[in-house]
Amino acid sequence: MTIEKSGSPTGRLSIRTVAMPADTNPHGAIFGGWLMAQMDLAGGTHAFHRARGPVVTVAVDAMTFHEPVFVGDELSCYTDVAKVGRTSLTVRVEAWVRRRWGDETQIKVTTGTYTFVAVDEAQNKRQVPPE
Numbered sequence: 001m002t003i004e005k006s007g008s009p010t011g012r013l014s015i016r017t018v019a020m021p022a023d024t025n026p027h028g029a030i031f032g033g034w035l036m037a038q039m040d041l042a043g044g045t046h047a048f049h050r051a052r053g054p055v056v057t058v059a060v061d062a063m064t065f066h067e068p069v070f071v072g073d074e075l076s077c078y079t080d081v082a083k084v085g086r087t088s089l090t091v092r093v094e095a096w097v098r099r100r101w102g103d104e105t106q107i108k109v110t111t112g113t114y115t116f117v118a119v120d121e122a123q124n125k126r127q128v129p130p131e
Contacts (some may be wrong), residue, residue: 003046006044007108008095008106009076009078009094009106010078010092010094010107011046011078011079011080011092011093011094012040012046012078012079012080012082013076013077013078014041014043014045014046014077014078014079014093015038015041015045015076015077016074016075016076017036017038017074017075018073018074019069019070019071019072019073019104020071020073021071021088022122022131023071024071024079024090025080028070029068029070030069030070030071030073031054032065033103033124034066035069035075035085035095035109036060036063037079037112038075038077038095039077039093039095039110039112040057040060040114041077042077042078042079042093043057043077043093043112043114043116044057044077044114044116045079046080046081046091047081047089047091047114047116047118050081050131051089051116051118051125051128051129052090052118052129053118053119054118054119054120055089055116055117055118055119055121056116056117056123057114057115057116058088058115058117059114059115059118060112060113060114060115061112061114061115062105062110062111062112062113063110063131064110064111064112065109065110066108066109066111066112067097067107067108067109067111068084068109069097069110069113070100071101072075072099072100072101073097073098073100074095074097074098075095075096075097075099075109076095076096076097076098076106077093077094077095077096078094078096079091079093079094081101082113082116084128085123085128086116086127086128087093087117087118087125087126087127087128088116088117088118088128089112089118089128090113090116091113091114091115091116092111092112093111093113093114094108094110094111095108095110095111095112096108096109097109107129110119112126
């Protein structure tokens with residue numbers, strides 16, 4: 001299977017940030033955990049709006065790292081709700097970068113699927129409202 005790493009992002013822009021030196025791994029690239037956290041924030045933001053309230057991350061599936069992220073890269077995460085259950089939402093997240101010293105071309109660096117559960121004030125599961 002070939003993964004498309006160029007082209008256009010799928011979904012809506014949910015977060016944009018810049019990779020900083022404190023986020024690097026021992027090899028000089030951005031630490032994968034930092035990237036996963038940014039994707040979780042983006043997916044959670046989209047899930048929060050769709051669920052009309054708080055959500056918590058319960059699973060991360062199918063993470064694929066296509067390309068490294070470097071200090072100074074502008075990271076943009078695009079999200080799309082793939083599935084809505086009674087209390088849960090599955091959000092597909094794509095992470096794209098514009099290289100610090102490159103042109104305006106965006107490169108897909110990571111994809112993942114995050115599952116969130118809608119919760120109430122007491123952190124109990126609640127139903128996701130219909131659209």
